[in-house]
Amino acid sequence: MQKRWATLLLVLASMFGTVVLTDVVLLVVYGPVRTLEDFYEPDGRFGYRMKPRAEFLFASPYHGYSATVRTNSRGLRDDDVVTPKPAGQFRILLLGDSMTAGLEVNKNETFEAVLEKRLRVFGDVEVINAGVRGYNLDNIVAFFQHEGASYVPDLVFYLFVENDLKSAATPEPNQLDPSRGFTIRGAMGWLASYSHVTFRLIYLREMLELRRERDRDVGQVRSVDVPHGLYEMLRNPSHASGPAYRFSAQRIATLATWCEQVGAEFVLVGAPHRVEIDPESQAWWNRYLAGDRALDFDGVRAYLEWVSASHALEWFDPIPAYRREWRADRTYWFHKDQHLNARGHALLARELARHVEARPGFQAWRSGAAGSWR
Secondary structure, X not given: OHHHHHHHHHHHHHHHHHHHHHHHHHHHHHOOOOOOOOOEEEEOOOEEEEOXXXXXXXXXXXXXXXXXXXXXXXXXXXXXXXXXXXXXXXXXXXXXXXXXXXXXXXXXXXXXXXXXXXXHHHOOEEEEEOXXXXXXXXXXXXXXXXXXXXXOOOEEEEEEOHHHOOOOOOOOOOOOOOOOEOEOOHXXXXXXXXXXXXXXXXXXXXXXXXXXXXXXXXXOOXXXXXXXXXXXXXXXXXXXXXXXXXXXXXXXXXXXXXXXXXXXXXXXXXXOOHHHHOHHHHHHHHHHOOOOOOOOOOHHHHHHHHHXXXXXXXXXXXHHHHHHHXXXXXXXXXXXXXXXXXXXXXXXXHHHHHHHHOOHHHHHXXXXXXXXXX
8 A cells, every 4th residue: 555655656746847847948948938027116106117217128938029128217118208398299198008018019119109200200299108017997097197197298098908997986006016917916926927837727727717707697797807808898798787897987087087187188099909800819719718699809899989978088999900901921919918019019000190190189289389389
């Protein structure tokens, strides 16, 4: 009996050793799975921010991105913001989370930088990137209230992502978590940053959770992370019935009101998700996640349209442009990742530039009002 137990323990130890050795080899060959996000610091006004004057490599060999990130004196991924705003300048402020921050690409490849370059042919235009990974609507509203408003922007773009949805009536800004990234946080987040095996096991667990969610009828929108939030928006078309939908719409309206109070125009923008555009991705979702209820791949757009109509807000939709230009050999995202690559950023910048150029306020600034511009 003891010999049998000894043999079993030896087998288990050998299996564990093989897994550890495999993990070490993968770590040596490919490097860490992703960057450990220890570049934040607490901020009592809006939860947390990136550390000012920081420089770090943000990379994930699994997803295929690597970029050097530098922050300014305010902890933003941008050049220093001059206050008060220079006379005659047209200033645009970008609000959002990781989709806005664009840490996966180099600074000159972000849609903020490309947009600014396109618009500067008309004069002194500044575009400020205030996106921070992990921000939800409460972080974003509080940031604008306590920090962004002081920049005195002329135009504010808020890039909505489905995990911005908030199901609580009271503000709950996300707090500092240096291990954060996607849904992997805390101690497992630290381990999954270096362990390729752990990283893949956690992703497998999340897929199984989605499959279980598919097999039961979910009666309400829950406060869950990507990809659950996106899955809910594509699966549940009744936007007015879910508390997260209603509370989030109210927060967006509050943000628009704050913008109006400092004289800025506010525009709600939907972030382009792969599953909204790529037919192959849609086929995969329908095959594995749809179950007995068809997925509406315009679900996020329908929600933003509902928010816009319900609160009289301006909404800009970039999805049609991505769908028109989609090709099987052209991707706008990183491998198995929802974040835009350089091509995706460039297309978003182009569409936003066209939108800005057509705005009456921008045209008035171009036509000579710049001399007396606030």
